[in-house]
Amino acid sequence: MTNAASNPKNHLSRRTVIATAAWTTPVLAAVASAPLAAASNEPLIVGLTGFGATRCGIIDAGAVRFEATVGEKPAPTTGTVAIQLPVGLEFTTGGRTATVNIGQGGVAQVPAFTATGAAGAYTITATYQGVVAYAFGNITASPGQVVQITRTVGTTSSNAPTINWSTVPGLTTATVGAISGDQANGSAGSNAAVLVAGGLVRYWGLNVGSTQSAPGTLQHGGANVANMKFVDAWTSLQVNNNSTGGVAAGSTGGEVYQWYRTGTGTGSPIVVKVNGITGTLVAAESNDGFSYALTSTGLYYWGNATSGTTVDATLIPGTAGASAISTFGVRETSFVHGGAVLFANGTIRQWNNGHTLSTVAGAPAGIAQVEANSGAIIVRTASGDLWTSGAALGFSSGGTAWTRRARNVAAFASWAIRNYVGGLYITSTGTMMQFHASTRIPGISVDYAFRAEAKTGDATGKAITKVFASDGTYLALASDGSVYAWGGNLDNGTRGNPKLVPSDNVIDLNVWGYHPTAGSYYGGGYVIEGTVC
Known part of the structure; x- marks a missing residue:
């Protein structure tokens, strides 16, 4: 018999088809599991x-x-x-x-x-x-040096990627950040932003206007944007669309900024201050199309500004008291967007291609982590149970209804494209498990029941602490600072095993991946290298 308690992050990571993660500084609050009944002398x-x-x-x-x-x-x-x-x-x-x-x-x-x-x-x-x-x-993560990751382009999802590393100059005090990318210029087609000392926002990438060799500093009205606690970034997946953007937020609703830029080469992004937000910040996320800020007052959204110096946010009614969000927005062959908001009482409300919220029926109690994707909602409870629901699970046991897929799960990461979903989760013993499911989409995916398999390879015997999942590209971080990479989804007949990536005391990392329909596999990211405690 096992029982557990959990401490979720105040901002819960989300994955879309591009597998971007937005990490924030922690607001720590313990969540206890409910005691189970016992026999008289048990x-x-x-x-x-x-x-x-x-x-x-x-x-x-x-x-x-x-x-x-x-x-x-x-x-x-x-x-x-x-x-x-x-x-x-x-x-x-x-x-x-x-x-x-x-x-x-x-x-x-x-x-x-x-x-x-x-x-x-x-x-x-x-x-x-x-x-x-x-x-x-x-x-x-404690503050450390940012090192850029690039990977070889894979012609199939079974190609094990070769990972290359190069230092981002001047970024020695980074703690949290976000990165996303597309198929442009292979793995170099990404845009990133990290928070450094003083809460400054430093950025670099193909479209944001500053290169890896000379990262820019986010400014508004000629002054540095400072004291930021949250940051997120996106890159458009649409062919011939060179747009990128993101959001940075401080502790209060009066400290929210959004940026946007299109094109290549050097130059400054458009930076606007977001008005109309009140309360204490809980989370902030940005996607192609819309950005979001969750505060103690509720969930705000706005269409990404492409000009000007300010933009007004709209409060979604009935969202006061929400504790976490997970959002997605993808402009590929068409534009789809949505997300989910989690309330302290365990209620989940979601939206798809609009901002009218509906309650998700039957969600498990005590949710500690939630990720909303285009084909599924996946959650982890405080007691370590992994549950799924949504169209991508239609061919799986339990179907689209809420179904428990695993127990004693410490954390997970997922990706999805239409009705095609996959990811990784970490067990209480530090073992990583890869999972996959899909419901038939003609010409894109086949019916594939949910399954999970342990991934070891070079990571045998290692205690995994973080996992990163995208379509065809997977990375994992172990407690000793070692990093492992591999390619291949579980519906592929040939797939790789985790391979040790040469690195120096990695303390955190962030990865993106993208696979256009019937196209190659792209990805990249960054790591933060630290010192021995």
């Missing part, structure tokens, strides 16, 4: 809290807690609980194992520990009289 242990910190930071003693019971009563204070930290977390006194005494109310407190590993998802294991419980947590 021992039980559950996770009460999750955890979160910046890499190299210390999580205080007692911040992570478990509750042990015997029947319906707290476990006696004469008992003990065995605590096991994963690779990448270490007790401040040394080591990764500890035996702690049970306190009043059956509560066992985890001693202080340091986050020494790479950024990503970690799972602490507690054992009481043979019963196991988990506490899930998230470690965010």
Whole structure:
């Protein structure tokens, strides 16, 4: 029997066909799982809290807690609980194992520990009289050097990509960012933005107006945009469309900026201040077509401005109290957009090709992570269950209805194009699993029931903390800073296994990938390299 607690990120990553991720600085709030009923003398242990910190930071003693019971009563204070930290977390006194005494109310407190590993998802294991419980947590990157990733273009999804690295000059204090791209100029056809010291926004790419060798600094009205906490970026997938853009936001609704540029070569993007937003920022995302800001007041959206100095946002009614968003917007052969908003009570509301929200029926309780794609909604609960719903699962067991696909999941990443979905998830033991499903689209996809398989290869024995998924290209980050890459979806007869990518103490990374219909496979990204804690 296992039970778990989780600490979701305040901004939950989303994936579209381009597999862009927008990472933000953490606002930490624990989510506890509900205790299960036990027989009169049966021992039980559950996770009460999750955890979160910046890499190299210390999580205080007692911040992570478990509750042990015997029947319906707290476990006696004469008992003990065995605590096991994963690779990448270490007790401040040394080591990764500890035996702690049970306190009043059956509560066992985890001693202080340091986050020494790479950024990503970690799972602490507690054992009481043979019963196991988990506490899930998230470690965010400490400031570091940005290194650009490019990959070879694959003619089929089964081509294992060759990854190349080159430093982005001057970006030594980056923490979070976003990157996206298309088929233009192969893997160099991308645009990126990262936050550095002072909350400045630094950008580079094919269309944004500054090259990798000389990144630009986002400005509005002649002054640097500063003190930003959130950032996201997009690149248009439409053939002969050279547009890019993004959003940056601070702590309040009065600190939201959007940028846009089209073309190639050097020059400054158009930067506008977004008006009409109030409240404390929770998340900000930007896609081709629309941008979004979620605050304590609710969810705001606006059509991306292509000129001027300001733009007005619209509040979507009934969204106050929402805790997370996941959005997508793709302008390819046609324009599709949508997303989902998660509320603290577990309700999910979604929109497709408009901003009228509808409630998603039957969603599981205790959602900690949500990703809305064009063909599916995928969620992870605080107890570590992975659930799916949507048209892409029509040929799978459980169909389009909410169906549990896996247990003890620490984190996941997904991609989708029409009714074709895939991705990766990390188990509580740090193992990565690749998954795939599709419902027939003539000339594009076939009926393929949901399946998952473990991916090991060069990553055998490694504790995976972050995974990145796109159509035909996959990357993973281990707690020791090693990076692994491979190509191939599960509907391909030939597909690669994870291969070690030469790197130097990677603490975080961000990757995009794109596969035009009947075309080649493109991708790229960046990593943040840090120092040993």
